Amino acid sequence: MKQFIHLVINGLPWEGDVQVNRTLLEFLRDDLGLNGAKQGCDGGECGACVVMLNGKPVQSCLILAAELDGSSITTIEGLNDDISRIIEEAYVAVGAVQCGFCAPGMVVATRALLEENPDPTPEDINNAMVGHLCRCTGYVRTVEAVQYAVKRLKASEAREVRTNVR
Amino acid sequence: MIAGYIKAENVSQALEALDSSQPMARILAGGTDLMQKTRATRQKKNNDIVFVDIKAIEELKGIRREGDDLIIGPAVTLDELMRHEMIAAYAPDLIKASGYVGSMELRNRATVGGNICTKNPAADLLVPLLALNARIEVADLNGRREMELAEVIDGRFKGFGRRTIITAIKVPAAETLITGYRRWTQKSMGRSYLTAMVVIQPAETGKLAVKIVMGGAGLWPGSFTEIVSPDTVKNIEKRKTFCQTLVQDKLGAAANDDAAYRKQLAWVLIYEALEIALKGVK
C-alpha cells in the first residue's frame, strides 16, 4: 500500500508515493540515495540513523515515511552550514572518529545540541549523546570534539567556509 | 507488513479506523515503542498491521490548565512536556521522570500517552502520575468517560483494549507537594526496571502521610499510603527498616525470576526517594 507525501528534504521539495511499510531510514537510503544515515540496529538503540525532523533530531528507523507529509528533513548530507562544518572538523581534529559508522548520527546530534545550547557542560554533552553507540572510540573524544567545536565557534563569528553542495 | 496507514484528523475517525481494522490495528503516536515492538511483524508479509496515526488530532495535543487540573494531551511528546512551564510549576516530577527516558532523539517522538500504554509496570511516567492521583479520559465508540489512573491499572495491568484512545491526562495542579522520584534501569539507555515515587503530606497529630508508588516489583504497580511519625522516615536506620518491612509485607510475590533482586532494589529505591523528599520537609 502506498501513501502520497510532500516534504522538504535538505532544503529541496519532494513529493511522491511511498510504501507504507517503509521507514524514514529506508526511504532516505533506498529511495533518495542519501546513505549518510546508517542502519546499525533498525530498533532505535544505536543512533546511527539520526536525522533532523522539523529541526529536531530523531531516530529515522522508528518513523514511517508515510508519517512525513508536510515535514522538513535534514540529513548529514544537508548539514552544509558553517557550524556543521566546524563540528565535523572538530570530530576529525581531536580524533573522535575511527571507523566512522556512528559519526554522521553524532554530528547531527551535535548540531542539534549546539543549536539549543551553545555552551554545553560535559553532562549536557553526555545527555545529548547517550542515544549514540560507538564501539570504537570509548566516547572520551566525543566530549572533546563538542567542546572543541564550541571553542572554535566562540572564537570566530562563523566565517564563510567553502561548502560542498551535493 | 503494514497493510494500512490512516492519518486520523479527529478522535471519531481514529476510533472508527481502530474498530474496523482489528485485530491488527494499532495507535501510532510517537512510534518509539510501537515500531520496536512490531519490528518482527512488520517484516512478515502475512501479518497485516494497520497503523492509525493520531498525531494530527489537535485535541490530543497541548498542555493547559482547567480549574484545579493540568490537562496533558496524550500526543504531547516527552520533550514538549519537559519544556512546559506549567509542568515545571505544578508537576516537576514528570520532568524529572521524562528526562530518564531513552535519549533526546527518543524524547522528541515518544509521547505521554505512549509511555502510559507501554505495559511496562515500571513505566517512567506511569508511577509519578499514579502518585499524583492522575485521572485519564478515554474515548471509545460508546463515548467518553473519566477514570482514576489507579483504577485502570488495578493491580493487574489490563490497559484499555485496542479500541480505546486516551484523550486527556488530568493531573491535579499542586504547587507545594513534597515528593521524591527514583528509577532503576538494567541497561545504560534501558527501559525502567523499577520506579519509585513518594509523596509526603502532613497527617493528623503531627504525623506524616507517606504515599509510595512502586512499579516493577511485586504487584504492578503497587501504591501504599502509610501514616508514620516523622522520625520513622527521618532517622536513617529507622527509614531503612521502614522500607525493608514495607517491601517485605506489602509487595506481593512477583512472577519474575529476578524477584529477589527486585525486592532488594525496591526498598533501596523507596529509601532514596524518601531521602530526596525529606530534603523538602521541615
Next chain:
Amino acid sequence: MYDDLIGKGVPMVDGLDKVMGRHLFTADMQLPGMLYGKVLRSPYPHARIVKIDTSKAKALIGVRAVITGRDMDFPRYGVAGQRILDEQLLAGDKVRYVGDEVAVVAAIDPDIALQALDLIEVEYQPLPALFDPREAMQESAALIHEDQDSNIPYKINFTRGDIEQGFNEAAVIVEDKFYSPLHYQGYLEPQAAVADCDARGRVSLWIPMQAPTLGRGTYANALGIGEEDLRVIQMPIGGSFGGKLEYKLHALCALLSRATRCPVKMVNTREEDFQVGLPRVPMYIKMKLGVRKDGTLAAKQTEIVADSGAYINYGHAIMLSAAHRHDNLYRIQNIATKAWLVYTNKVATGCFRGFGNPQIHFAYESILDMAAEQLGMDPAELRLINSSQPGDVTPHGWKLLSCGLSDCIKQSVAASHWKEKRAQHTDENERFARGIGIGCCLHVSGNRTFLPDWDGAHCVIRIDITGKAVVSPGETDLGQGSRTTFAQIAANELGFNIEDVSVNLVDTDISPLGLGTFGDRATTLGGNAVRMAAIDARNQIIATAAEKLELDPADLFISGGICYSHSHADIKLPVADIAKMAYYKMTGGLITGHGNYAPPDVRVVDPDTKFGNVSAAYPFVTQISEVEVDRWTGKVRILDMVSAHDLGRTINPLLAEGQVQGAVAQGIGFALMEDMGVKNGVIANRNFERYNLPRISDMAPLTSILVESNDPNGPYGAKGLAEPAFTALPPSVANAIYHAVGVRIKELPITPEKVLKALQEKEKNI
C-alpha cells in the same frame, strides 16, 4: 633525518569523509540489477535435515535463485591454516546450531526474499543438543560432527620445567575456577556483502573484511572454485575487532551471484548478527598457582575447556593463545597446561579483540591477587617482582627483545596514587565502598601461530608524475586508522607532506597479497613494509635526481616534497619534476618502491610442545582501575582508570590513545555489562536493547600512559597496540571490587546481582 612525522598526532586522513557521511560502506552499495539475498536458518540447535522442498519459494514472483545444501556437493572447508575441514557453506545432512545456514534466496527486493524464506519447507528431525562443553567432551556424549571421533577436535598438553618441584617450593598455593562467557563484538556495521559476476562467472566480492587474501583462499575452497575465479575487494569497515575475518555470509553472497549471474547484496539484521556472528570463545578455566615466600612464581597448573560452538573457525588458535601467551608475562619456569577445544550446539565462536588472552588473563590476574593476599604482599609489588624483562627468553622460547612491563607497572602505580588508595578501607557498615585493583597482560605483534609459511608484509608505493605517492599495503584499515599510520610512515621516509600521500584499500587483484590486519600486526609488520617501500622509492627518486643534476646521491635529500642539496643551496627540485624525468626514461613506468618485511627469528610453534618464538615483538600493558561498590544494590561504578601501554614507540599519539580509549570502553562492557544470555542455543539478548553495550555515560576518567621501550624489530621501535589495552581491564576491575568489598566474582560479566548475592553470602558466613 627522516623522522619528522613520527610521533605526530596526525588526524585520520579519511576522517572528513566519515563525518560527512561520504564514506561508503558495503550496505550503501547499489549496482544495476542488484538482487537481495537472505539466509534460511535452522531453528533447531541440532537436527537432521530429512527433506527440503523449495518449489513454492522458487515459484514466488521476483525470486531469482533458491539454493540448498542438497543442490550441490558443497566442499568441506576450514578457515586459513585450520586443517580440520568441518564446515560447508550450506548444511548437508545436519544442522548444528540455531542459525546454521540451510538455504539461501536471491530476489529482486528484500521483502520478496524474506517471503521466499517462509515458503521453503524443511523437515527436521531434532537430535539431542549439547550446550555445555564440559558435557560435550564426555565419552558418552553424542557426536556433533559424526565424521570425527569425538567432540574434541583440538587438545593441548604441554609442560615446562618441573611442576611438582615447583609446587613443593611454594609457600602459598591458590587454586580456583573462572568462567568467561560468549561476548559479542558489537561493531556498529552489521555483517554485509556485495558480490557480482563477470561474463565468465568470475566473482568479485566487496566486503568489510580484515583479511582479503585469506578470505579469497577460504571462500574459493568453500565454493569449490579456483582462487583465480575470485576477487576480494576490501570495503571500508564499520568496526570489526576480529569479527570480520572469514565469515560465511561473504561466500554465500558469492554463491548467489554465481548462480544468478547478477549482483547480489546481503546484509545481516542486527538480530541475525547476534545469533550467527562469531562471538568470543567461552572458556572454563581451572588454575592453580604456587608462589614462593619471596614472591617469585614457582609453578602454575592450568586446565582450559574452550567452547568452539558448532564449528572450529579460529577456535584452535584462540585456545592456543589462551594456553600459552600469559606464561610469558611474568618469569615462571614450571608450567603444566591442558586445554580442550570442544564442540557444542551453539553459534560458532571466533576472534574478538585479545583472541584468547582476555579469558585467561581474567583468571591469571585474579589468581595472582589471591596469592598476593595470602602472602601479605601488595599486588603491584608481586607483579613487579616477577615481571618479564627485556632480553628474556621465556620457557616457551619467546624472545622479549623489548619489554616495558616494569615501567608500565611503576608508572601506573604512581599515576593512580595506588599506595594511598590500597591503604584505605571502607567500614563494612558504609553503603558505598571504594577499591583499587591492578591487571597486566601482554600480546603479540602479528604471530606465526597458525599460518606456517610466513607472517610478513609487502608494500608497493608508486610515485605519480604529479608528485603524489600512492601506497598499496597488504594490511587493511579496520577503521582504526592504519591508512593514516601508513601514510605517515610513507610521508616520513619519502620526505613528502602527508597530504601528498594516499593509501589504498586492499584488493586481491591489485594489492600485495598481504595477510591483513589481526593479531596487532598492522603497524609492526605492515608498517615495516611501508617504511621499506618508502625508502626504496625515495632512493629511486634521489638516484634519478642525482643523475640529472650530476651530483652524488648522498648529497641530496627530500623535504616537504622538494629535493634539496646539502652542498648547493639553490637546488630546489620538486618531486613531481623528478617523477616526470623517471617516467619519460622508463617510457611510461613510474617510480615504484617495494618493501618486503619478514619478521626475523619467528617460527610456528612445535605442534606438540607449543614451543617457539611466535612474534617479532610483544607489547605489554598495566591497567589500574578504581571502583565504588554499592553494597545495597551490588552496582559497581568505575571512578578512575590508568592505562599504561608499552607500545615500543608511538608513531601517532592521537590514534594510539584512541585505541586505548576504545579498548578500555570495551573492557568495561566485558567486565560489567555485556551478557548474550544464551538459553538452549538461542541468544536471548540479541539486540542492543537487551545487550548492554557501554554508552557515553558508562565511561570513567582515563589517564593513558604510553611507554616507549623501543623495540628493535618494530618500525621506529613500534609494537602492536589495541588488543592488550582491552585484555587487562576486566581483571583490574575484579581485583578492585575485591579490595573494596571482599568478594571475588569469577564469572563475567560482574553484574550487580552477582555482587549483591556474593555480599549476602559473605554476610551469612561471617
